[in-house]
Every structure is written in structure tokens, then in C-alpha cells.
Amino acid sequence: MRTEADTLEKLRGRLAEEAQAEGLIDVAYRTIDSPIGSLLLAATDQGLVRLAFANEDHDVVLESLASTVSPRILRTPARLDTAARELDQYFEGRRWRFDLPLDFRLSRGFRLSVLEHLVQIGFGATESYTEVAAAVGNPKAVRAAGTACATNPLPVIVPCHRVVRSDGSFGNYLGGVETKRYLLDFERRTAIAGSAR
Incomplete structure (x- = not known):
């Protein structure tokens, strides 16, 4: 039997897929668990733009991205699967260098x-x-x-x-x-x- 949370999660997933297909997402984000706590990952079409620690307050980081990059931000976990996988490999000691495209627009x-x-x-x-x-x-x-x-x-x-x-x-x-x-x-x-x- 499907719970309300399952239904809501499925709806979010469909919304994310449709928004991505329509080109409506400028910043995709997700969180992952790691040995150093919860990490927020955010990416643009150019690459990973932000990784934030829990002590930075992920909501504050997302607000900052909305004002500096674009307000079109959506939780889209699948778009960050590669980043999440490479970080998992890093914390398992199997990856010593990251191969992710990076978006350095926040630094000059x-x-x-x-x-x-x-x-x-x-x-x-x-x-x-x-x-x-x-x-x-x-x-x-x-x-x-x-x-x-x-x-x-x-x-x-x-x-x-x-x-x-x-x-x-x-x-x-x-x-x-x-x-x-x-x-x-x-x-x-x-x-x-x-x-x-």
C-alpha cells in the first residue's frame, strides 16, 4: 500500500523530469550522506557549482544560489548521480581524483x-x-x-x-x-x- 510520502516523492520525481525536459532547471541539487556529514551538491548545465557542509545550513546555501546563479532551482537527485558516485568512491578510498565537470562561476x-x-x-x-x-x-x-x-x-x-x-x-x-x-x-x-x- 502506497503511503502519502511515497506519492509525494513520485510527484516530485515527475515534476523534476518534466522541468528538466523543458529546460526549466538552472540549478539541480541533492544531498548525500558521507563520513563527514550531510553534503549538499548543486550543479548547473556547466558542472558542479557548489558543495556545502551541513554546518553551512543547506537552506541558506540554496537561497544564496538562487540569488547568485538562478532562482530556477529544483531538487533533482538523478542529475547529480555521477557526483554522488564519485564522492562515495572517494570516501571508500577508491578514487583519488575527481573527473566531474566543474562550474567555477562563484569564484573570480x-x-x-x-x-x-x-x-x-x-x-x-x-x-x-x-x-x-x-x-x-x-x-x-x-x-x-x-x-x-x-x-x-x-x-x-x-x-x-x-x-x-x-x-x-x-x-x-x-x-x-x-x-x-x-x-x-x-x-x-x-x-x-x-x-x-
Whole structure:
């Protein structure tokens, strides 16, 4: 026997399919569970535009996307299946690099340069904010490199967690220091186990 929740979910699915077929969705989103909590994934036709931690308040993030990208936002889980699958593989230790198309429209200028560099930092490796600033051509912009990491709209996928202070301490992290610690420890252990094979 079908419950009211099942009927509502089926209706939402049909609405999403029809809206997508008509080209009425500019931003599709879904949430997934992960070892670091609930993650919001949002994508445009160009690619993944936002990944948000639970502590950011997913509703606030969606409101921000509505004002900065488009108000035509709809929960469309199937459109983000590839992103969800790659994140699952990452947290299982089977994926060390993401192959997703990314939409960097929420970052510009120096911040965008930093994000483009971050994807080059290897799984299980770290760089200091000073090294990141130098790598993007502005060695004196250490604080700006930190700001670029702090405002990264695609954490985990664009691995700002791999950037630490020069003394090796973690610094701040959008998902919280414990999340950064978890990701760095997880990647280090996984990389060691992978190289031992």
C-alpha cells in the first residue's frame, strides 16, 4: 500500500523530469550522506557549482544560489548521480581524483587561480598557504590564498583541505577543523595503504 510520502516523492520525481525536459532547471541539487556529514551538491548545465557542509545550513546555501546563479532551482537527485558516485568512491578510498565537470562561476580573479591550482595538489599531499600563493604567481598574497580557500564553493572536490599553515597546523576550514583533520588523516592513511599494494 502506497503511503502519502511515497506519492509525494513520485510527484516530485515527475515534476523534476518534466522541468528538466523543458529546460526549466538552472540549478539541480541533492544531498548525500558521507563520513563527514550531510553534503549538499548543486550543479548547473556547466558542472558542479557548489558543495556545502551541513554546518553551512543547506537552506541558506540554496537561497544564496538562487540569488547568485538562478532562482530556477529544483531538487533533482538523478542529475547529480555521477557526483554522488564519485564522492562515495572517494570516501571508500577508491578514487583519488575527481573527473566531474566543474562550474567555477562563484569564484573570480585570484581566487579562481587558487582553486585551479588546488586540484593539482595530490591526494594525501599538502601545501602551505605560502606555497599556494607562490604557485599562482603572487608569493606575497598568502592571506588572499587563505581567503580563496575559505571561500571555496567546491570543498573536497577542489581540495582546499590539503592547504595548511607553514608550521603544519591546520588553520580554519569551512567544514570545521575536525572535518579537515578527518580528510587529511583519511587521505594519508589511504595513500599509504595504496602505495603498499
